[in-house]
Amino acid sequence: MFSNWFLKSFRILLLPFAFLYGLVIIIRNWLYDKNISRSTTFALPLICVGNLSVGGTGKSPMVELLVRKLKDRFKVATLSRGYKRKTKGYVLASEQTTSIEIGDEPMQFHRKFPGIPVAVGEERIVAIPQLLHDRPESEVIILDDAFQHRAIKAGLNILLTDYNNLFTRDFYLPTGDLRDSRSSYKRADIIVVTKCPSNFSEEERMSIAGEIEPLPHQQIFFANITYGNPYHIINGTEISFSEQTEVLLVTGIANPKPLKKYLEECSRTYFQLQYSDHHIFTIDDFNEITDRFEHIHSENKIILTTEKDATRLLKFSQRMDGMPFYVIPVEHSILFGQEEAFTRSIMDFIEHFAKPI
Incomplete structure (x- = not known):
């Protein structure tokens, strides 16, 4: 306060x-x-x-x-600025693209709608003609x-x-x-x-x-x-919350308050590791997440993150093997x-x- x-x-x-x-x-x-x-x-x-x-x-x-x-x-396409990406200029997402190249939100669109062209470019007046050149059917x-x-x-x-x-x-x-x-x-x-x-x-x-x-x-x-049912960050398997679930919430978004309120209503307890908006997760951050999770003394516990954050955490996918690391989808109604x-x-x-x- x-x-x-x-x-x-x-x-x-x-x-x-x-x-x-x-x-x-x-x-x-x-x-x-x-x-x-x-x-x-x-x-x-x-x-x-x-x-x-x-x-x-x-x-x-x-x-x-x-x-x-x-x-x-x-035939729909999306065009974003690509905030906090490490590239410059126009980029059209491909199968090899990562969030570092196009930003977390465009990467989220690309993962959820793989058949939809997803492009980024700071100068949209330049990027639109380039997108139409690459995808003239749009x-x-x-x-x-x-x-x-x-x-x-x-x-x-x-x-x-x-x-x-x-x-x-x-x-x-x-x-x-x-x-x-x-x-x-x-x-x-x-x-x-x-x-x-x-x-x-x-x-x-x-x-x-x-x-x-x-x-x-x-x-x-x-x-x-x-909010939809959480799905595993690697294999996509869905789970449902129970009143006995204890959650470690990992977020790097501008306003996590609605999600925190939701967890208060549908889980037993939640703990939070909150990072800045569009935070680029490091290996030290991932170690902090796993250490904090290990200190939660419950058999029914999960790690939960947002779809936006998941795009920046996937680089640790090999280290997530066997971990209950889930992503919660959000929609407007x-x-x-x-x-x-x-x-x-x-x-x-x-x-x-x-x-x-």
């Missing part, structure tokens, strides 16, 4: 830098709004998934949700975390905001978590409030919708996180019976896409 108080106090002291950062963002957006800085369009449907803040709003599960809904009807490209990348104008913008940290209540970095202006939400076509609680009520839904004030052309949806409406909005955009002249 003291550390949280100290962090909040320190961030308030950085308020002058937040105003300066906000001014830069406002000027940049003004240049694009006035067409002084130009945005490029492409002759195929581009779906952008993004947010206005730093931290986890659930972009990866949203990309996966879109891929699952579209892959049987359209009919739809999903742009991961590209809402601020205004050099490209996507045909459909999906903006995510965390129920626990709505952009309407946030402020610019470094005092707050905003990396873009709150008014930029007006560029979105679909707004999704993610990580809603399981007891989320109709009254609260209306209250948040009123606070966000979607424009006439915008649709707003609400989603919560659902659209609330209030609106999943069909959400899907229909995506499909309508693609089916009625008008190529730029």
Whole structure:
């Protein structure tokens, strides 16, 4: 509690830098709004998934949700920046690709959807033509975390905001978590409030919708996180939690709070080794994990990690032989019976896409 108080106090002291950062963002957006800085369009449907803040709003599960809904009807590809990878420029994932080459989230997409082209590139305006050259059959490209990348104008913008940290209540970095202006939400076509609680009520839904004030052309949806059965990191064998299971949770993600709450409800006890977001695990980290696990005195115990973290832990696969090392899948679930409406909005955009002249 003291550390949280100290962090909040320190961030308030950085308020002058937040105003300066906000001014830069406002000027940049003004240049694009006035067409002084130009945005490029492409002759195929581009779906952008993004947010206005730093931290986890659930972009990866949203990309996966879109891929699952579209892959049987359209030839889908994904394009990400490839955050914290050790390579530069455009890279298209192959059978030999590792998370070091493309980043953990794209590697997660590649592992879960092996038939889907997964590419990375810092400059998406350069990477899109390269992706289309390599995979000319692509009919739809999903742009991961590209809402601020205004050099490209996507045909459909999906903006995510965390129920626990709505952009309407946030402020610019470094005092707050905003990396873009709150008014930029007006560029979105679909707004999704993610990580809603399981007891989320109709009254609260209306209250948040009123606070966000979607424009006439915008649709707003609400989603919560659902967890699937953990599967073994090597052989994929699934297990189910029991009330007697003791868990060592290993995470290197921005916001593990929803997962921790889930474990509190469905396991006997959990212990945690928490690393920084996108942490590159070392052999010392792996030794720390195994040592901590050995000190849990229970016959019914497992190690649990996220799918994102699993991509960075697989390099220790030989050392995991025989270990109960499991991965927990996470998905978005659209609330209030609106999943069909959400899907229909995506499909309508693609089916009625008008190529730029």
